[in-house]
Amino acid sequence: METTRSLMPRARQDELVVEELPDETLVYDLKRHKARCLNRTAALVWQHCDGQTTVPELAALLKKELDIPGDEAVVWMALDRLGRAHLLSGPVTLPADRAQYSRREVLRTLRRVAGISLLLPVIESIVAPRAAAQASCITMAACLAQGPPCGNLPICGSPGQCCKSSKGSCASRPC
């Protein structure tokens, strides 16, 4: 596989709430009102998106920290997913030969080691029913962040609006 010398993009830092747990990193996007969970692989890549570290350097870091085979395909896969989750400050430009960083390629690389599912970079959306059930009203952000059933609670500061189910997610709708 051709080694790219391109620099990593920068991790987005504004309007995010980040909580690091022992096995995962939680991120709440205040702009889009989306909560996401990054596994250790995705989190490690994200934390090193400083505009300075190169992809090969990060592949080496993954090998050192998580014992993931030092392959750039894993890094590119993580970058691709981070970009889609709006967690990078700029767009991710994948190498011209996009196919070589496909999920299949990554899986083929990782097949050699155990615990394959733990090594793949995963960014999961967090949804929880009735997340703000302990309040007399629910903030707009909390409403948008949760999944159905949405609880039908009033939106704080928005008279006549309630948090209701809409097209598979929760949104502010007239009560």
Place this chain on the structure above:
Amino acid sequence: MGSWRSGPQAAQHRGSGELVAAVLAGSWRLSPPSLALSPAALAEVTPLLLTAGSGSLGWWRVRSTELATCEAALELRQAYRLHTLQAARQEQHVVTAITVLRSAGVEPLLVKGWAIARLYPERGLRPYGDIDLCVHPEQHSVALEVLGAATVDVGAVDLHNGLQELHRPSLEAVYQRSRLVPLGDVDVRILGPEDHLRYMCIHMLRHGAYRALWLCDIAVALESLPENFDWEYLLRGDQRRADWVASTVCLAHRLLGARLDGIPVAERARHLPRWLLPSVLSQWSSVEHYMDSPSMAYSFRHPAQLLRALRQRWPNPIQATVGAGGPFNELPRLPFQLWECVLRTTHFLTQVPTLIRQRSLRPVGRGDHASVATGGKAVERKDGRTEG
């Protein structure tokens, strides 16, 4: 909904409530006790935990067990993750709201919420949707004005005009016993341990103990008491209220296994009225409660929901007793429940002209909160009574 219900349905409800109690028992500890529960039972109890804001604690309890990988546990884990993020955000709001108020010379007292969440092993285990801040009555209007005019996001503030629920002779004495606890760049003023425990007990009873999370709060507080905790001060004043508080402390022991070693009121645990435990368990078995539902005013505009709304508002024995200022004894609760209904109906009827005038039939779950906010943030005030 309480002692008036009998037969198989009541037993089934208590069964679900007992499951909630079983999962939450000791769940607030750094290392919760082992749990013997089938995946099916966990699946049954999970919606109840999630609805009541106890999903994080449920996950904390099962995360190190074989149940951790079952589908219901994954739902609880999602709640834990979301609550962890919400807690981080709420802490930012707490700091901002207090800073804004202090800049105007108002010294707020934070009750519940972060004040109790900080005692849990992780902050995301105790979610809170709004920030309860108490201020002196003479500063209340200033506080409302300042929060309403704030250009920064202060979150959903529930502004209390004094702390009548505590039934202390003076708010000044409450302030004198309060403490400053660091959070980020500010020191947050919270109630002294005696006043906080007392406040949480009475608050839980006033709302019919319908959220198991509130009893977990009391259990956490009991197991975090300072050595110089003043039990005499906790129970000082009206003896009936002192008995409510003592009974609630014992409820935390009986239902959730809170440690009462060496606690003076532990004797009360052997003499709790027979209706009390079943009433609590019945509450915990329900995913519906009027506090999370549209207001009665809203229901009157939507008659299809009226019957359901009325059924939800039938006061449970605890709420009715406390609402009427009654004793926790073995006498029937029905008179208290009927009396509470009369009070609520009267209260609602007095509001009708205002509601019609304002055409403001917006569905607010608790009628005693009035949102006065603009610009995407909410500032609420609390006047005392819950809605009818």
